[in-house]
Amino acid sequence: MSRQAQFRLLCFFFIGSPLYLIAQGTVASENAVEKWGVYEITLSGPTAGNPFTDVWLTAEFSSGEKKVKTTGFYDGDGVYKIRFMPEATGQWSYRTSSNVKALSGKKGSFTCHAPSATNHGPVSVRNMYHFQYANGKPYYPFGTTAYAWTHQPEPLQEQTLTTLKNSSFNKIRMCVFPKTYSYVEEEPALFAYEEKGRTKRPNGSTKYEWDFTRFNPAFFRHLEKRISDLAKLNIEADLIIFHPYDKGRWGFDSMGVKNDLFYIKYLVARLSAYQNVWWSMANEFDFIKTKSREAWDVYSKAVVEADPYHHLCSIHNGTEYYDNWKPYFTHVSIQNGSTVEDFGRAVLLRDAYRKPVIYDEVCYEGNLPQRWGRLSPEEMTETFWQGVIAGTYVTHGETYRTPGDTIFWAEGGRFHGQSPARIGFLRNLLEQQPGPVELADPWKDHQTCQSDSAHYLIYLGKQMPPEWVFSLPKKGAPPTGAVFKAELIDTWNMTITPVSDTFRLGEAKDYRVYDEGFKRIRLPAKPYQAIRLTQIK
Incomplete structure (x- = not known):
C-alpha cells in the first residue's frame, strides 16, 4: 500500500x-x-x-x-x-x-x-466578499495580532485586554499553542497536554515528553476565559490551530496525524459554542514541514465537520498560497505586503478566489531590523486604506522593541505605534457608510469606492495633486442632476473638512460623469488625503 x-x-x-x-x-x-x-x-x-x-x-x-x-x-x-x-x-x-x-x-x-443589545451573534460571509453578524449588522474586520498573548503572565494578559478595550480593533489573531521565535522565548505556565517527564538537553534547554492522549483541562479553561473576555469587548478570536514556531522545543508541531486529529476534535468540542471563535488552520502552513499539503485537507475537513455552527475558517500562508477556493474555507487569509502597497492590487486576489479576502499579514509597524517588522506608521495606515477601498480587509501588527516592555505582535501588552488611532478613524468612516464598499470601476479607477450610488470615498494615497476634478465612474452613478456634497479627509491627521461647494452631475462623457460646470476641489500639498462624497439631492 x-x-x-x-x-x-x-x-x-x-x-x-x-x-x-x-x-x-x-x-x-x-x-x-x-x-x-x-x-x-x-x-x-x-x-x-x-x-x-x-x-x-x-x-x-x-x-x-x-x-x-x-x-x-x-x-x-x-x-x-x-x-x-x-x-x-x-x-x-x-x-x-x-x-x-x-x-x-x-x-x-x-x-x-432574545440576545442582549451588544450580542450580535457569530460572524459569517455576506454578499460573497464581505461579512455580517448573525443579526444582520455589517461586520468590518479591523484586526490586530498578538500571537502568544495568552501564554504570558496574568498581569500582562490583563494589560493586553485593557489595550484592546481602548482600541478600535475587533479581531485578534492568536495561537492556541505557545510560540518560540525571535523576541518570544518565555516558558508558558500551562500546556495543552499532561506531562510525562522532562530532561535537560546538552544545550541546557528542557526536553518535554507529553502524553498526547491526555489533555490538560486547565490549559483549555484558561483559553476559554480569554475568548470570553474578548467576546465581552466584541472582539473576534481568530484562533491559529497549528503553527511552525515550535522548532522542536515542545513538539506540538510534529505530533503526528492521529494526535493532530485528536487535538482538533477536542478543541472544536470545547470552543465551537463560543460565538466569537474563528478557525485559522495554520499560520504560515507551508513553513510547517512536518505536515504534508495533503494533510491540510484532512485537518480542515475535520474542523468543519466537527463544528455544528460553521464558524469562519481559513488557512494562512507563508510564501506559498493554499487552495483557498476549497469548500472548507469561508474566506481567504493572506500574507503578502505587496498587495496593499499601491492602487489596484488588493482586489486581484479577491476576484480570483471569489471570497472575502483579509490580508492578515502585510508586515508590521515597528523598529525591528527584519524587513517584515519595520513599517512606518504612515505605511501601516496606508495598507489599511488600500485594502479597504478595494473591497478587502487588512490586519494590523506592531513590532516596536521598547526597552523594558513587550512587543505587542508577539506577547501583547501596550501599543507604542501611531497607526492604531488612524486605523480606528478609518473603521469609523467605513461604519458610517450604508454598507460595505466596492471599487466603483475596478477595471480602471482604483481610487474610487462606493457603498451605493449616493456614497463614495476617493483615496489619493501618497499622491499630492493640487486639485481634484469632480468626477465619478459612469457605472453605478446616479442620474444627471443629482447633487453631492464633498468633505476633505486627512487620513493621517484624522480631520474631516467640509467643502463649501456642491456638485451637480452633468451628462456622462465616455466612462465618467463630471460636475456640469467641471468644478474642482483644491487640495492641500500633503499625502494621505481622501474625499467623501454624499448625494444630497
Whole structure:
C-alpha cells in the first residue's frame, strides 16, 4: 500500500472509530440562555482508565423542526461537559448519548431568550466578499495580532485586554499553542497536554515528553476565559490551530496525524459554542514541514465537520498560497505586503478566489531590523486604506522593541505605534457608510469606492495633486442632476473638512460623469488625503 493510501486509511479510521468505557453521571445545568450564548450541560462520570480516549459523549438539541448534534468533552476530575450555542429563541430540549450508560439518555430543556443589545451573534460571509453578524449588522474586520498573548503572565494578559478595550480593533489573531521565535522565548505556565517527564538537553534547554492522549483541562479553561473576555469587548478570536514556531522545543508541531486529529476534535468540542471563535488552520502552513499539503485537507475537513455552527475558517500562508477556493474555507487569509502597497492590487486576489479576502499579514509597524517588522506608521495606515477601498480587509501588527516592555505582535501588552488611532478613524468612516464598499470601476479607477450610488470615498494615497476634478465612474452613478456634497479627509491627521461647494452631475462623457460646470476641489500639498462624497439631492 502506498504512503498516500496509508495516510488516507489512517485518517478515515481515526475520524470514524468509536471509543469505549463504563461510568456513572448526573446532570447539572441552567435553564435559560440568551440567543448565541453558551448553554452548558455538566455531567459527572468516570475517572478510571483514560476518559479522554475511552468515553464518547454527544447530545442532540431540538426546538421544533430544528435539530443540532453536538459533541461533549472530558474536563478532568470526573467532569464531562457539552456546550451548545442556540441560534433561535424559544424552548429547547436535549438528550445525551454515550458509550457509558450513566452518561447516556440524560434529558433536559431550557429557554433561549432574545440576545442582549451588544450580542450580535457569530460572524459569517455576506454578499460573497464581505461579512455580517448573525443579526444582520455589517461586520468590518479591523484586526490586530498578538500571537502568544495568552501564554504570558496574568498581569500582562490583563494589560493586553485593557489595550484592546481602548482600541478600535475587533479581531485578534492568536495561537492556541505557545510560540518560540525571535523576541518570544518565555516558558508558558500551562500546556495543552499532561506531562510525562522532562530532561535537560546538552544545550541546557528542557526536553518535554507529553502524553498526547491526555489533555490538560486547565490549559483549555484558561483559553476559554480569554475568548470570553474578548467576546465581552466584541472582539473576534481568530484562533491559529497549528503553527511552525515550535522548532522542536515542545513538539506540538510534529505530533503526528492521529494526535493532530485528536487535538482538533477536542478543541472544536470545547470552543465551537463560543460565538466569537474563528478557525485559522495554520499560520504560515507551508513553513510547517512536518505536515504534508495533503494533510491540510484532512485537518480542515475535520474542523468543519466537527463544528455544528460553521464558524469562519481559513488557512494562512507563508510564501506559498493554499487552495483557498476549497469548500472548507469561508474566506481567504493572506500574507503578502505587496498587495496593499499601491492602487489596484488588493482586489486581484479577491476576484480570483471569489471570497472575502483579509490580508492578515502585510508586515508590521515597528523598529525591528527584519524587513517584515519595520513599517512606518504612515505605511501601516496606508495598507489599511488600500485594502479597504478595494473591497478587502487588512490586519494590523506592531513590532516596536521598547526597552523594558513587550512587543505587542508577539506577547501583547501596550501599543507604542501611531497607526492604531488612524486605523480606528478609518473603521469609523467605513461604519458610517450604508454598507460595505466596492471599487466603483475596478477595471480602471482604483481610487474610487462606493457603498451605493449616493456614497463614495476617493483615496489619493501618497499622491499630492493640487486639485481634484469632480468626477465619478459612469457605472453605478446616479442620474444627471443629482447633487453631492464633498468633505476633505486627512487620513493621517484624522480631520474631516467640509467643502463649501456642491456638485451637480452633468451628462456622462465616455466612462465618467463630471460636475456640469467641471468644478474642482483644491487640495492641500500633503499625502494621505481622501474625499467623501454624499448625494444630497
